[in-house]
Amino acid sequence: MTIPRRRLLWRAVSCTAAGVLLGACAAARPRDRSAPATSQPGQPRRTDDHGASVRQSPTTATRAGKPARVVEIGHAPRSAPRVALTFHGAGDPSTAEALLRVAEHVKAPLTVLAVGTWLSQNPTMADRIRRGGHELGNHTLHHLPMRTLDQSQAYDEISGCAAVLRRLTGSAGTWFRASGTQHTTPLIRTAAARAGYRVCLSYDVDTLDYLDPGPAAVVRNGVDSAKPGSILSLHMGHPGTVQALPALVAGLRAQGLQPVTVTELLR
Incomplete structure (x- = not known):
């Protein structure tokens, strides 16, 4: 598939139901390091004409009788x-609120990819996230590998979490992130x-915050690896x-990098 110019691609992938890993998500699983960093057979990774990381599925799914191709964006x-x-949405709701x-x-809008069971158990979090100017997406129902x-x-x-999002917000969100793996497979x-999702949202910067290395390490991992267009992986729980976030945002801005939502990043 030839990747069209950026504006056409972003319009195409954002027009369906309501992000980087996927998550290396620590809650309910061991270290999320199972995915290889390189492409595997059947999972070609390409960049579009403007340098976006796009992994294309060699298969098509059918939606409303029409073929739909989904891509992974890193x-x-x-x-x-x-x-x-981008944040894995789970954990203690008081920590998430903080x-x-x-x-x-610090005026840094976030993209929260929430676990469906977490939202069901903490239904007010959906409105709280959106009311704060952040966006909300799908990180599966049970966070399985x-x-x-x-x-x-x-x-x-995927559909189970989408149903929770629709029930709480009226929309399934634009972004889906697979659980237990940084990179998706054709099956996923x-x-x-x-x-109903056209994009699987990966990331290119892993802060490793789910390992609880300390705020300084989280900041260093994020700032040292970030480039224009980067999608950073972090965790709410x-x-x-929480302690690292002000310094992380300040460090990114010192490098001339402004945090925005994934929707704004891909606009």
Whole structure:
């Protein structure tokens, strides 16, 4: 598939139901390091004409009788000095609330990819996230290791979280991130397309905050690796991440990189 110019691509992928890993997400699983960093057979990675990282599915899913192709995006074009802070949405809701307050204080909008069961258990968080100027997306229903699931199970995980999002917000959100893996497979992308998503959101900067390395390490991991267009992976349920956020945002801005939502990053 030839990747069209950036504006056409972003319009195409953002026009369906309502992001980087996927998450290396620590809650309910071991270190999320199972995915290889390089492309595997059947999972070609390309960059578009503007330098965005796009992994294309060699298969198509059918939606409303029409073929739909889903892509994985690991970062935006490198031409604009912006980055996106994407968060695994789970953990202690009081820690999540503290993180949102800090983000709003430093004027850094976040993209939260929420676990469906977490939202069901904490339904007010959906409105709280959106009310703060952040965006909300899908990080599966139960946060299972998606590379181990069959097609039916993968679809149930994605569509189940989408149903929670629709019930709480009226929209399934634009962005889907697979759980338990940084990079998707054709099977996962096909399930995502079937559930109504055109983009699987990966990332190119892993802060490793889910390992609780301390705020200084989180800041260093993020700032040292970030480039224009980067998508950073972070987690809401870790106090060290809350402590690190002001310095992380300041460090990014010192490099001329402005945090924005994924929607704004890919606009």
